[in-house]
Amino acid sequence: MSYQLPDPLEERKHSIIRKTGKQQEEKIQCNQNSVAGAVSQRACVYCGARVVLNPITDAYHIVHGPIGCASYTFDIRGSLTSGADTFRNSFSTDLRETDIIFGGEKKLAAAIDEIVAAHHPKLIFIYSTCVVGVIGDDLEAVCRNAEKQYGIRVIPIQSSGFAGNKNAGYKAACHALLNLMGEENPVEKEAGINFLGDFNLAGEIWINQSYFRRMGLPVVSKVTGDARYEELIKAPRARLNIVQCAGSMTYLAKLMREKYKIPFINVSFYGLEDTAKSLRKIAYALDEPEILQKTEVLIQEEYDKAHLALEPYRARLAGKKAAIYVGGGFKAISLIKQFRDLGMETVMVGTQTGNSDDYETIRQLAAEDTIILDDTNPSELERFMKEKGADILVGGVKERPLAYKLGVAFCDHNHERKQPLNGFVGAVNFAREVEQSINSPVWHWIRKERRAYNEK
Amino acid sequence: MLNHTPNEVSERTGLVVNPAKTCQPIGAMYAALGIHNCLPHSHGSQGCCSFHRMHLTRHFRDPVAASTSSFTEGASVFGGSANLKTSIKNVFSIYKPDVIAVNTTCLSETIGDDLPTIINESEVPEGKYVFHANTPSYVGSHVTGFSNMVKAMVTTFSKKEGPCNGKVNLIPGYTEPGDMRELKRIAKVMGIESILFPDTSGVVDSPMTGRYEMYPAGGTKVEDLVDSGNSLATIAMGTFASEAAANELDKKCGVPAHVLPLPIGVKGTDQLILELIKITGKPVPYELEEERGQVVDVMTDTHHHFHGKKVAIFGDPDHVIAITEFVIGLGMKPIHIVTGTPGSSFDRQINAILDAANIKANVKNLGDLFTLHQWMKKEPVELLIGNTYGKYIARAEDVPFVRFGFPNMDRSVHSYFPVVGYKGALRLIEMISNALLDRVDRDAADEDFELVL
Numbered sequence: 001m002s003y004q005l006p007d008p009l010e011e012r013k014h015s016i017i018r019k020t021g022k023q024q025e026e027k028i029q030c031n032q033n034s035v036a037g038a039v040s041q042r043a044c045v046y047c048g049a050r051v052v053l054n055p056i057t058d059a060y061h062i063v064h065g066p067i068g069c070a071s072y073t074f075d076i077r078g079s080l081t082s083g084a085d086t087f088r089n090s091f092s093t094d095l096r097e098t099d100i101i102f103g104g105e106k107k108l109a110a111a112i113d114e115i116v117a118a119h120h121p122k123l124i125f126i127y128s129t130c131v132v133g134v135i136g137d138d139l140e141a142v143c144r145n146a147e148k149q150y151g152i153r154v155i156p157i158q159s160s161g162f163a164g165n166k167n168a169g170y171k172a173a174c175h176a177l178l179n180l181m182g183e184e185n186p187v188e189k190e191a192g193i194n195f196l197g198d199f200n201l202a203g204e205i206w207i208n209q210s211y212f213r214r215m216g217l218p219v220v221s222k223v224t225g226d227a228r229y230e231e232l233i234k235a236p237r238a239r240l241n242i243v244q245c246a247g248s249m250t251y252l253a254k255l256m257r258e259k260y261k262i263p264f265i266n267v268s269f270y271g272l273e274d275t276a277k278s279l280r281k282i283a284y285a286l287d288e289p290e291i292l293q294k295t296e297v298l299i300q301e302e303y304d305k306a307h308l309a310l311e312p313y314r315a316r317l318a319g320k321k322a323a324i325y326v327g328g329g330f331k332a333i334s335l336i337k338q339f340r341d342l343g344m345e346t347v348m349v350g351t352q353t354g355n356s357d358d359y360e361t362i363r364q365l366a367a368e369d370t371i372i373l374d375d376t377n378p379s380e381l382e383r384f385m386k387e388k389g390a391d392i393l394v395g396g397v398k399e400r401p402l403a404y405k406l407g408v409a410f411c412d413h414n415h416e417r418k419q420p421l422n423g424f425v426g427a428v429n430f431a432r433e434v435e436q437s438i439n440s441p442v443w444h445w446i447r448k449e450r451r452a453y454n455e456k
Numbered sequence: 457m458l459n460h461t462p463n464e465v466s467e468r469t470g471l472v473v474n475p476a477k478t479c480q481p482i483g484a485m486y487a488a489l490g491i492h493n494c495l496p497h498s499h500g501s502q503g504c505c506s507f508h509r510m511h512l513t514r515h516f517r518d519p520v521a522a523s524t525s526s527f528t529e530g531a532s533v534f535g536g537s538a539n540l541k542t543s544i545k546n547v548f549s550i551y552k553p554d555v556i557a558v559n560t561t562c563l564s565e566t567i568g569d570d571l572p573t574i575i576n577e578s579e580v581p582e583g584k585y586v587f588h589a590n591t592p593s594y595v596g597s598h599v600t601g602f603s604n605m606v607k608a609m610v611t612t613f614s615k616k617e618g619p620c621n622g623k624v625n626l627i628p629g630y631t632e633p634g635d636m637r638e639l640k641r642i643a644k645v646m647g648i649e650s651i652l653f654p655d656t657s658g659v660v661d662s663p664m665t666g667r668y669e670m671y672p673a674g675g676t677k678v679e680d681l682v683d684s685g686n687s688l689a690t691i692a693m694g695t696f697a698s699e700a701a702a703n704e705l706d707k708k709c710g711v712p713a714h715v716l717p718l719p720i721g722v723k724g725t726d727q728l729i730l731e732l733i734k735i736t737g738k739p740v741p742y743e744l745e746e747e748r749g750q751v752v753d754v755m756t757d758t759h760h761h762f763h764g765k766k767v768a769i770f771g772d773p774d775h776v777i778a779i780t781e782f783v784i785g786l787g788m789k790p791i792h793i794v795t796g797t798p799g800s801s802f803d804r805q806i807n808a809i810l811d812a813a814n815i816k817a818n819v820k821n822l823g824d825l826f827t828l829h830q831w832m833k834k835e836p837v838e839l840l841i842g843n844t845y846g847k848y849i850a851r852a853e854d855v856p857f858v859r860f861g862f863p864n865m866d867r868s869v870h871s872y873f874p875v876v877g878y879k880g881a882l883r884l885i886e887m888i889s890n891a892l893l894d895r896v897d898r899d900a901a902d903e904d905f906e907l908v909l
Contacts, residue, residue: 034502034524035546036525036543037524037526037542037544037545037550038523038546039524040505044501044502044506045503047506066594067478067479067796068479068507068593071479071511090474090475091471092471095562096594100562100594107469107470108470109470110470110471111471114469114471118462130527131562131563131594160532161501161503163532382667382668397514398509398513400513401513402668405518405664405666406666406667406668446664
């Protein structure tokens with residue numbers, strides 16, 4: 001039975017490119033608003049702000065708006081904590097019709113009062129949602145009053161969903177973080193670093209911390225995985241910012257460079273190659289012989305061990321084809337290298353929020369004829385995964401059942417990952433996850449199903 | 457987690473902590489998925505649609521397709537009319553559904569988009585449909601959003617245009633596809649032709665075919681929605697999710713509305729079957745009599761596990777009302793009962809059930825899980841029944857926990873089986889008694905640990 005795969009929308013054609021050998025290639029169109037009527041996989045400003053700040057463990061995150069925005073983000077991030085678990089609760093003002101008519105400021109002030117009375121918080125975040133942006137509640141004023149009254153930090157986040165895309169939400173979160181870190185710029189810096197853009201999914205930040213410890217490198221502040229108030233306010237004292245999730249945190253790094261004169265470097269701890277490279281990059285940036293030497297020892301110990309541990313997976317994965325659809329550009333870049341290290345070929349790669357620099361790097365890394373796409377949708381994912389014969393898709397929650405329905409293996413590299421996938425250890429976990437899914441016996445059953453279906 | 461929930465209940469006026477509900481649009485989206493070849497469309501910011509799809513995907517573990525108007529700053533100032541018109545054009549040209557079911561959001565409602573006019577002015581290809589339900593997130597809950605969309609199906613499609621078709625309309629409420637299949641089966645074994653709507657069976661529990669189908673084979677067909685105006689009667693299951701559509705059908709086409717609780721447990725299922733007999737005059741087939749007899753047999757076999765056990769129940773109102781009735785029938789004592797959905801009729805219906813059984817309980821509509829947890833700290837229970845979010849409280853209080861209702865994001869396969877009907881009752885008894893007996897085994901000292909329970 002022949003089945004016509006749908007062509008992409010006209011408006012989407014510049015958001016999809018096919019890598020060719022030509023020098024002058026078409027630039028991908030990215031960081032645009034989605035087309036109206038698209039079945040986009042993207043989220044909104046609020047979502048962007050919330051996912052960045054949510055991992056702050058001892059903060060009270062109050063969602064000011066109707067209940068939905070609070071419900072859908074109630075403990076979904078998968079960030080782990082070594083301390084308080086306040087952030088895993090859901091606090092909101094659950095605005096009702098009368099609040100929309102008469103304004104929600106009073107209710108918000110009451111919500112803050114009630115949290116202060118019951119829990120004695122140090123830090124409260126107030127997230128603005130779509131409707132709050134429209135009815136014009138003055139979040140700044142409510143927060144200022146509460147700060148004055150209680151002597152604690154109450155920080156507003158301008159995250160009305162319609163005011164841009166997820167990237168705008170990242171920026172709003174970065175401003176909130178800068179607000180929290182304060183006005184003061186300590187001239188004397190500490191020896192340590194801030195680690196920006198790891199959210200401690202499946203405990204990933206703890207793996208990095210163990211490496212930094214072995215390098216003799218103190219971490220002043222983690223932003224925002226397993227973070228806490230007392231730690232975050234010390235961030236201006238650090239000597240260096242290292243940025244992993246570039247999509248969300250480069251902006252903060254730039255703000256901090258300006259305000260606190262802290263330089264930053266981009267790192268990625270996904271895959272052996274990038275992990276080793278990043279650790280060295282940090283050591284060189286700090287330029288201390290002892291740290292440099294310890295770093296080399298660490299890499300020597302861990303790299304070879306992991307490289308060896310990957311060997312059996314390489315044998316079972318060689319020649320398989322991977323498709324990537326993730327949030328940010330940096331992760332996509334690391335994943336292409338990781339698949340290459342496993343002897344796999346990346347045939348399709350896309351991101352929700354990558355920028356043009358990311359896409360240029362991706363284009364250079366990608367093999368001939370690779371499909372590169374920005375802000376895609378299920379139809380396009382289906383079309384290109386089929387065309388390229390992908391064996392596995394790496395993505396997030398909405399992509400999983402889609403991959404499965406196509407009879408394609410899946411690896412969650414987003415909020416639902418259950419194994420840490422970073423560092424040397426994580427590279428092996430990643431290979432194991434990919435191998436377990438690709439080589440599962442269930443795919444044979446799907447092939448039978450498909451035959452039966454096609455014969456109908 | 458949640459162990460810092462204080463015992464003392466304090467009045468809260470501004471704050472909801474750990475909600476027991478979500479917003480209207482997701483319910484509308486779920487209902488719309490129950491129309492064959494229909495693409496739900498969210499008229500609001502991109503995030504709404506993304507969140508709803510994610511939430512539904514986590515529950516059903518199937519792809520959930522829906523489009524969005526992708527509001528921007530401009531749309532929120534100048535209105536979303538252009539966005540919706542472009543959306544309708546794009547959706548028909550690329551995704552090719554038969555129907556677009558538009559739900560509004562808090563944003564599009566607050567800026568005052570006039571949906572009927574916008575849809576009227578849109579280009580809708582011959583033989584295709586666009587309709588809408590108003591579902592501002594600051595009213596009701598996901599359950600009322602579902603109800604509004606089902607009602608809109610009636611307003612849009614149902615027509616009284618011929619002789620009576622001899623069929624019975626079944627409105628299943630915000631239930632699993634497994635429940636919807638069971639309701640259709642019950643009607644079928646009674647020899648009754650039914651029109652069940654919305655019908656998400658075959659949509660969010662679709663079989664593996666090795667390809668992605670944006671519109672799987674299931675869903676109520678538009679011609680059946682139209683034909684529902686010619687039916688003998690409508691049975692609406694659940695006052696919160698289904699009554700509005702049934703009343704609308706009564707008003708619009710003169711199809712009498714019969715409103716029942718969700719048919720959960722023996723009493724609830726008996727009521728459904730008696731109503732079907734009343735409407736159609738059909739006798740009860742042996743098959744159903746046998747099923748009923750089996751449930752009662754199992755209830756007697758297991759009654760000593762249940763008797764006098766204190767239970768806390770939370771979830772969607774129609775589900776909570778029905779299961780409260782059921783667990784009382786098993787001999788249990790529900791003492792804390794919460795729904796997140798607003799509506800005093802919840803309290804009335806629950807209190808009527810409690811009064812008949814002479815049980816005193818804490819009851820709250822528009823409640824949250826924080827309140828429920830505090831009640832449980834004050835007066836402990838031996839079982840918690842509710843959706844996935846109950847797991848925190850169950851862990852904090854070390855109470856056996858039965859997952860029941862929407863959403864269930866940490867267990868699979870639930871959407872394939874019913875909780876309604878006699879089959880559903882059997883399944884619930886198994887789930888509840890397993891939870892209780894697993895606890896007995898876990899807590900037994902070596903000398904008390906027994907093979908046979």
